[in-house]
Amino acid sequence: MDCLFCKIIAGEIPSTKVYEDENVFCFKDIAPIAPVHYLIVPKEHISGADMINGENSHYIAKIFEAAAKIAKNEGIESFRIINNCGDDAGQTVKHIHFHLVAGVKMGWGPESLGKTE
Ligand code: AMP
Ligand code: ZN
Numbered sequence: 001m002d003c004l005f006c007k008i009i010a011g012e013i014p015s016t017k018v019y020e021d022e023n024v025f026c027f028k029d030i031a032p033i034a035p036v037h038y039l040i041v042p043k044e045h046i047s048g049a050d051m052i053n054g055e056n057s058h059y060i061a062k063i064f065e066a067a068a069k070i071a072k073n074e075g076i077e078s079f080r081i082i083n084n085c086g087d088d089a090g091q092t093v094k095h096i097h098f099h100l101v102a103g104v105k106m107g108w109g110p111e112s113l114g115k116t117e
Contacts, residue, residue: 005041005095019070023062026070026100035103036076040066046096049085063098076102 007013008027015027018038029037042059046052052060064081071079079102084091106112 001045003045003095004093005039005097006045009041009043019066019073021062021066023059024066026066029099034101034106036074036079036101038070038100040070040081040098040100041095047094048091048096049083051096067098067100070100071102078102080106 004013008015009025017025017027019026019040023043024040025043026038026040029039040063042056042063044056044059046056046059067079067081070076079100082099082101083096084099085096
């Protein structure tokens with residue numbers, strides 16, 4: 001399958017790995033929007049949050065378990081996890097991924113959507 005994140009997980013495309021276990025892979029985002037910006041992905045190809053079902057939802061729990069471990073390992077006390085699903089939400093890679101961002105005081109509210117129109 002021609003999927004960028006499947007290739008990163010397989011080591012066919014280089015990445016800066018932060019964490020890996022049997023279900024999950026975590027690497028640094030190539031274009032960080034915050035001092036800490038990691039991507040956490042399941043090792044199984046799931047195209048987006050709209051494809052989560054009873055068969056694969058355990059991967060989401062594993063992703064959040066990994067996020068807690070990663071935060072502890074890296075001494076991150078406060079973080080935000082973001083998932084973009086679909087084109088209007090800004091999903092550019094169709095392998096479900098969770099952005100873990102930290103290291104900056106973050107705003108919250110309508111402006112945080114970064115609306116483009
Ligand atoms: P999204 O826009 O939610 O689909 O997020 C995709 C993310 O993947 C963006 O933040 C990109 O900067 C990031 N990205 C794209 N290509 C790479 C790559 N080769 N290595 C690491 N991160 C990447
Ligand atoms: Zn994939």
